[in-house]
Amino acid sequence: MNQANIEVKHLKTPKTGGKDAALFLFPLIFLSIFFYFPLVSILNEGLTNETGKLTLSHIIRVFSDPYSLRVILFTVEQALLSTAASVLLGLPGAYLLARHDFRGKSIIKAITTVPFVLPSIIVVLGFVIFFGNNGVLNRSLMAAFSLENAPLKILYSMKAIILAHTFYNFPICIRLVSAVWSRVNPNIEKAAQSLGAKGFRLFFRVLLPQIMPGILAAAALIFIFCFTSFAVILVLGGGPKYSTLEVAIYRFAKVSLDLKSGSALAIVEACLSISFMYLYIKLQKRVSFAEEIKLQYEKKSLGTILRSPYGVLAVLYLFITFILIIAPMLAAGGYSFIKRSGWAGGTSPTFEWYRKIITDISASAIAVAYRTSIRNSLFFGSITVLLSLPLGTTIAYITTKKRFPGRGILEAFAMLPLGISSIILGLGYIKAYQNLPVDITGKWYAIAFAHTVIAYPFVLRAATSVFRKINPRLLQAALSLGATPWKAFWRVELPLIKSGLIAGATFAFAISIGELNATLMLYNPEFTTIPIAIYRLISSYNYFAAAALGTVLMVICFLVFLLIDKIGFEVT
Amino acid sequence: MSVQLEYITKRYPDFFIDVAFSADKGEILTLLGPSGCGKTTTLHIIAGFIMPDTGKILLNNREVTMLPPYSRKVGLVFQDYALFPNMNVFGNIAFGLRMQGWNKNDIKKRVHELLHLIRLPKYEERIVTELSGGEQQRVAVARALAPNPDILLLDEPLSALDALLRKELRSEIKRIQRELNITTVYVTHDQEEALAISDRVVVMNAGHVEQAGTSFEIYNRPKTQFVAHFVGITNMIPAQIAGKDGEITLLKSQEGSFKVKFDEQLEINTEVFLVIRPEKCTIGRFEAKSNTVRGEITGCEYLGDSTIISLKMKESTFTVKLFGPMACRIGETVDVSFSPEDCWILIE
Numbered sequence: 001m002n003q004a005n006i007e008v009k010h011l012k013t014p015k016t017g018g019k020d021a022a023l024f025l026f027p028l029i030f031l032s033i034f035f036y037f038p039l040v041s042i043l044n045e046g047l048t049n050e051t052g053k054l055t056l057s058h059i060i061r062v063f064s065d066p067y068s069l070r071v072i073l074f075t076v077e078q079a080l081l082s083t084a085a086s087v088l089l090g091l092p093g094a095y096l097l098a099r100h101d102f103r104g105k106s107i108i109k110a111i112t113t114v115p116f117v118l119p120s121i122i123v124v125l126g127f128v129i130f131f132g133n134n135g136v137l138n139r140s141l142m143a144a145f146s147l148e149n150a151p152l153k154i155l156y157s158m159k160a161i162i163l164a165h166t167f168y169n170f171p172i173c174i175r176l177v178s179a180v181w182s183r184v185n186p187n188i189e190k191a192a193q194s195l196g197a198k199g200f201r202l203f204f205r206v207l208l209p210q211i212m213p214g215i216l217a218a219a220a221l222i223f224i225f226c227f228t229s230f231a232v233i234l235v236l237g238g239g240p241k242y243s244t245l246e247v248a249i250y251r252f253a254k255v256s257l258d259l260k261s262g263s264a265l266a267i268v269e270a271c272l273s274i275s276f277m278y279l280y281i282k283l284q285k286r287v288s289f290a291e292e293i294k295l296q297y298e299k300k301s302l303g304t305i306l307r308s309p310y311g312v313l314a315v316l317y318l319f320i321t322f323i324l325i326i327a328p329m330l331a332a333g334g335y336s337f338i339k340r341s342g343w344a345g346g347t348s349p350t351f352e353w354y355r356k357i358i359t360d361i362s363a364s365a366i367a368v369a370y371r372t373s374i375r376n377s378l379f380f381g382s383i384t385v386l387l388s389l390p391l392g393t394t395i396a397y398i399t400t401k402k403r404f405p406g407r408g409i410l411e412a413f414a415m416l417p418l419g420i421s422s423i424i425l426g427l428g429y430i431k432a433y434q435n436l437p438v439d440i441t442g443k444w445y446a447i448a449f450a451h452t453v454i455a456y457p458f459v460l461r462a463a464t465s466v467f468r469k470i471n472p473r474l475l476q477a478a479l480s481l482g483a484t485p486w487k488a489f490w491r492v493e494l495p496l497i498k499s500g501l502i503a504g505a506t507f508a509f510a511i512s513i514g515e516l517n518a519t520l521m522l523y524n525p526e527f528t529t530i531p532i533a534i535y536r537l538i539s540s541y542n543y544f545a546a547a548a549l550g551t552v553l554m555v556i557c558f559l560v561f562l563l564i565d566k567i568g569f570e571v572t
Numbered sequence: 573m574s575v576q577l578e579y580i581t582k583r584y585p586d587f588f589i590d591v592a593f594s595a596d597k598g599e600i601l602t603l604l605g606p607s608g609c610g611k612t613t614t615l616h617i618i619a620g621f622i623m624p625d626t627g628k629i630l631l632n633n634r635e636v637t638m639l640p641p642y643s644r645k646v647g648l649v650f651q652d653y654a655l656f657p658n659m660n661v662f663g664n665i666a667f668g669l670r671m672q673g674w675n676k677n678d679i680k681k682r683v684h685e686l687l688h689l690i691r692l693p694k695y696e697e698r699i700v701t702e703l704s705g706g707e708q709q710r711v712a713v714a715r716a717l718a719p720n721p722d723i724l725l726l727d728e729p730l731s732a733l734d735a736l737l738r739k740e741l742r743s744e745i746k747r748i749q750r751e752l753n754i755t756t757v758y759v760t761h762d763q764e765e766a767l768a769i770s771d772r773v774v775v776m777n778a779g780h781v782e783q784a785g786t787s788f789e790i791y792n793r794p795k796t797q798f799v800a801h802f803v804g805i806t807n808m809i810p811a812q813i814a815g816k817d818g819e820i821t822l823l824k825s826q827e828g829s830f831k832v833k834f835d836e837q838l839e840i841n842t843e844v845f846l847v848i849r850p851e852k853c854t855i856g857r858f859e860a861k862s863n864t865v866r867g868e869i870t871g872c873e874y875l876g877d878s879t880i881i882s883l884k885m886k887e888s889t890f891t892v893k894l895f896g897p898m899a900c901r902i903g904e905t906v907d908v909s910f911s912p913e914d915c916w917i918l919i920e
Contacts (some may be wrong), residue, residue: 471652471654473650473652473654474654474656474657476616476619476621476641476648476650476654477648477650477654477656477715478656478667479620479621479640479641479642480619480620480641480642480644480646480647480648480716480725481642481647481667481668481671481715481716481718481719482642482643482645482668482671482672482719483642483667483671484640484642485642487671491667492656492658495658496657496658
């Protein structure tokens with residue numbers, strides 16, 4: 001070959017820029033209007049004075065006003081205590097799951113998904129019914145020891161908040177820590193033993209440092225959940241004495257209608273929760289970078305620990321945790337089949353509450369009929385799925401498949417809704433659309449869009465993980481066999497990501513159907529959802545009707561949980 | 573020419589690809605080189621996943637440089653097989669045919685035919701993830717061949733398999749390739765595999781072609797130090813041209829003077845390397861092997877079928893490979909002999 005005869009031409013890569021831009025447009029527009037605009041409105045409200053000038057005086061007042069300062073301190077205090085209690089209660093369970101094999105282990109493992117799916121209002125309901133002054137536990141104790149008065153006064157106190165948070169969150173600790181624990185290379189422990197380490201020294205010097213990243217990640221996640229917890233505080237705290245930031249913002253927005261103070265508080269809360277989220281992501285990365293190994297512990301049977309000196313403790317632990325998880329839910333289920341004649345009268349079994357749900361009769365406490373609230377919830381759930389699925393999938397596609405400068409910024413941009421609590425989002429909607437010709441608060445689509453913003457990060461996460469799992473060579477193989485990119489997507493990629501998308505969509509549905517916070521900020525009585533109805537019924541002490549609606553919600557969530565468990569979606 | 577790459581270049585921030593080679597109809601051409609030398613990138617340029625900055629690609633005299641992968645008619649086999657996990661064996665092999673719009677009966681017939689070709693008859697309904705590595709690789713080959721591509725591209729197709737299976741599948745691929753007489757580009761980093769399977773070998777290094785030639789040429793007549801090292805020649809003695817005596821070129825060096833059977837005319841005193849394969853040397857003096865050099869034994873490894881003896885000469889180190897066991901004492905000084913026909917001169 002003679003070089004002079006070869007025409008060397010410079011080739012241009014075919015342009016795909018146009019299509020990519022269209023792909024970016026949908027998430028960009030949606031998030032700008034329904035997340036970033038409300039967020040900026042809060043910033044604007046909290047950082048300007050009445051004449052529109054920039055000022056830090058509202059923020060400074062948050063830190064100088066004794067009330068808001070007490071709220072901040074209490075928020076941190078209850079979150080720290082709840083986290084400590086959840087981690088301590090979760091660690092033995094993590095150990096049992098990581099190092100033992102026993103019948104029913106897969107069920108216990110599956111139950112650790114419950115906190116991610118179970119709406120907080122159900123926890124509240126179960127607690128009121130089970131631990132209430134007139135609740136199942138007190139009544140049983142009174143009957144057993146023939147007492148005159150309720151022996152346990154748990155509700156409407158710090159105890160109730162910590163207990164409910166612990167119930168809600170200790171399975172998270174079990175889940176995360178047992179995953180890390182079972183990945184620890186067993187040969188390291190053997191090496192330490194052969195070098196003379198045993199007992200506490202072995203645990204603290206060798207084992208604990210290895211599972212510490214898992215414990216810290218779990219603690220960080222639980223802390224975030226408790227820090228932004230709303231329903232538990234609102235109901236079980238029982239008053240201004242036990243107000244957290246979330247509850248205080250809610251009261252500013254809906255009770256005293258002071259949006260300036262609410263916004264200033266929201267800015268402070270958002271800064272804190274985003275920093276905690278950042279910390280959690282850092283810790284989580286350390287966990288996933290932990291050594292991946294094939295070696296596994298030889299799992300002992302549960303019998304070995306039951307026969308050991310600690311056997312009694314193990315049985316006690318399993319019993320307590322099981323009761324703690326199951327009893328409130330069982331109590332709620334049981335209450336739904338009971339009615340009471342008069343305030344202190346006897347109880348009798350009944351299907352009345354379910355009959356009311358079916359025949360569409362409303363209670364005075366809620367503005368719409370029971371059946372309508374169920375219909376509303378299913379409606380918002382469906383809209384949320386329909387919106388969050390394309391939203392999450394598109395962003396996941398862009399961030400996993402495309403390489404471009406600033407991808408990290410886009411990812412952060414898309415994940416920020418996880419760091420903003422739903423109360424703040426609701427506040428943002430109220431503020432953002434206050435001065436516009438169309439006031440969207442109280443409209444059905446405001447609730448649907450808020451639910452979408454809250455739920456889509458979970459679709460994004462599910463979609464990202466399935467996109468990452470696809471071998472890029474599968475697509476190349478399809479292309480080399482004559483499939484156009486579009487056909488390759490439909491025939492190869494889509495069938496492979498389908499299950500992940502279903503899991504994400506199901507999760508989004510569960511989030512929407514259990515959502516109380518943003519809905520409470522935005523709803524008008526016409527759009528009462530199941531959680532709102534339950535909240536209203538609890539507030540008016542109609543626990544039986546609340547239990548019936550709660551049972552319906554639990555059944556829906558249980559179906560969601562079964563589906564997610566079957567697909568095997570990693571919720572954390 | 574069935575495959576022709578003309579002055580293909582591709583610039584990356586930290587890497588530059590610059591290749592040109594061609595293969596005739598029915599040939600197997602191997603791209604051989606260490607990992608990171610650009611051979612897979614070159615293959616992806618042929619397949620159309622990477623657009624070159626300059627140059628031309630012709631398949632069966634049809635220019636495909638600007639065509640997307642799905643219009644190029646190339647069959648591609650990956651190292652990790654990349655079978656579609658959501659389809660069974662039939663679905664995988666039929667995929668390309670469906671893309672071309674074949675009718676059902678023809679697809680059935682063609683898949684059946686291919687399963688016979690790869691000697692996995694009645695495998696249609698099998699789930700691909702439950703096949704062994706070797707079976708998966710055969711199915712991957714059948715899938716690539718199904719739509720009758722102009723060219724078959726194989727990207728390290730055997731490197732995920734164990735040694736025994738590798739040899740078996742190697743000859744199997746060669747058989748199928750001969751049977752169909754399909755032009756094939758085969759990427760590997762294993763020189764033994766390359767030599768065994770190819771008609772033509774292109775040795776690549778750092779994005780460019782070091783040497784292209786037949787297996788024999790690459791093995792026995794390396795043109796660069798890199799190629800010599802890569803095909804397992806460890807003995808390189810720096811030397812100068814001292815003269816010529818008919819077919820024989822005379823060399824002088826620190827280690828003594830040598831005779832090499834080398835046709836080219838080289839100027840006196842040109843700096844060259846004398847190269848000789850370890851297995852062409854013997855320990856001791858022999859009349860027929862007129863080159864001799866003395867060295868001290870520094871190491872001795874018994875490998876079962878052979879013994880590797882390391883030696884230290886005056887300046888260079890040297891390796892001798894003897895077949896069978898050999899008793900050797902470290903520190904002993906011995907003669908190493910080799911004949912002029914087995915040597916080669918490397919000019920750099």
